Amino acid sequence: MKDLLLARQKQISKRWLDKIFESYPSDTSRFLSRESNPFANPVGRTFEQETSELCRLVLEGPDPEQLVPHLERIIKIRAIQNLSPSKAVSFVYLLKAAIREELGDCLVDSARHHGLEAIDRHIDQLALLSFDVYVKSREKIYEIRIAEIKRNVSRLLSGSGIFEPSEPDDSPHQCSSRGSGR
């Protein structure tokens, strides 16, 4: 089974990538798959490169340490794309579908079906890892957000009289105000 999968690795990762692209609206999906310049289309080309690596690692029998950097490069992007958390990591499961589609008829053989279970477990492991990575990316966003606020008021010395005295602010949270950076 492993040999079969490894032999079809290229096709499998291509199918996986296509499925990920198809999960975006049609205009986006067309752009992501067609534009080949990595600077004009960083998302598409990053996904292409990293899914191919991940696919290889999963089929070979994954080592979590090797998986993480590749997962990070994809999830870092998905984490800021206005996707719900479940949707952001859902792309991992598309690999299962890609494998099944690629193998098609070969799967009728029950021995082979058994081999597939091992791969599915690897993919589940990948999914769990991806949740860790997602949370890490989100934490990073909050971290840099705070760092920026601090930089923006770095010269604000309390009581220095640089600013007009302001009245206390009791408006709802969506009306809060803050420092500078402009």
Added chain:
Amino acid sequence: MATPKPDQMEYYKHDDMWAVDFLPPSTGWMETPVNFRPGSFIYPGKPKHLEYLGIPNPREWEVTADDWKLPDNWREIVLKTLRNRLERSRTLQVFMDVCVRCGACADKCHFFIGGGDPKNMPVLRAELLRSVYRGEFTTAGRLLGNLVGARKLTIDVIKEWFSYFFQCTECRRCSVYCPYGIDTAELTMLGRELLLELGITVNWIIEPVSNCYRTGNHLGILPHGLKDTLEFFAEDIEEITGIAIEPPINKKGAEILFVTPSGDFLADPGTFTCMGYMMLFHELGLDYTWSTYASEGGNFGLFTSAEMMKRLNAKIYAEAKRLGVKWILGGECGHMWRVLHQYMDTMNGPADFLEVPRSPVTGTVFENARSTKMVHITEFTADLIQHGKLKFDPSRNDKLRVTFHDSCNPARGMGLFEEPRQIIKSVCNNFFEMPENTIREQTFCCGGGAGLGTDENMEMRLRGGLPRGNAVKYVQDKFDVNTLACVCAIDRATLQTVCDYWAPGVEVTGVHEMLANALVMKGEQKRTLNLRMEPIGDDE
């Protein structure tokens, strides 16, 4: 039960989670409603600022609420304003009619490239307005509706406009590729003006506008505050160089008025760039002055309305006149230069009382500024370097491996490509360009321009900053680049964050910060610290 808001846990419906179908919404763009998730919008303008500026319908409201508290006749107001703007500006009318939807601009916007939301394709962003124009103002649109891409103005359209016109940084990258020269940024400006008539704007823009109208700068720094700030900088400079500098403030009869964005007074690393200007001017013995009234080069009025931009800009010429200077020099900033270069002269000029700028050091006459009388600091400094008027020790910047980000407005708005590069190459030994399709007129925005550079929309900014961050990462991996130089105050604030996410380890610097570190000044002590008070050599 009311529909849960994105900041409530129930928003992530469990049924939905089981049924993650991996597929995008199947509805067309007109039927797909806006999704206001936290991180994707900026907080509304506070009523006190709207009141201060005389903007209609000041009120407390929330973006995620169903009711945006619009006046009863909101439709009438918007349509009347739209008609008025189309009559007033021939360009806008042309932009409404001439797009052939060829799609050349579609994949050029950083928000679309990074985030994948089709409504961030410039062509579709403009279509958000055009569809209403067709549906309300053209016969074909009124009769055939959706068939000809027309629709009526509804509350949902207003919400959609708010979402997408505040997801455009007015960077004009898209317009570079349009065969008809359609400038989507102008349509975004129009869209924002329409919203403003309903009292819809964001606080991160309107608070600085109101501050600026009152105190002369976005941050609300008062005259003595500015004086203190510059004196603090002078103390730091003295510690580093051993040279005492006295910043001239409101000096009548000075030859040159210097105006820079107020972010340089308060936010690192802009502060270091500001110290850089002070050191350069001191070294040259320049007869110049700061102004506590024209204490802001930036102009958030540009992101509000044409009228507001004009109001805020007026102080620059007024102050030049009051102080009796000959010409005006402007600091490193982005959108500031869009206003100065493209609008100031027609808005508040002609400044006949000023002279055509001439460098007192080299004698160069800046013909390009013949009409505005205002010169960009990098033009001024590059000219000094060309004439060999400055002495540098570039090895002081040897720890830096530098790349340069072309800020959208100076690059696309005024063609300023070579001057900053010339300065950088003179003051450091390691300079590397990012890939060609990400620099000069094709430069990618930082994702935080046009009043989007606050923190509550961080996710949106990181989407927009992805293409820029990706190019920085590339030179970081390939050439070990650790420094991103730029000539824009907003960039200095926002790009650091973009780098922290997409290319961690890269630090942002202003060009004149680098210059001042390398500048050999008369009578200086041996420099061991840079302007950030970090050791220059390896002896850490």
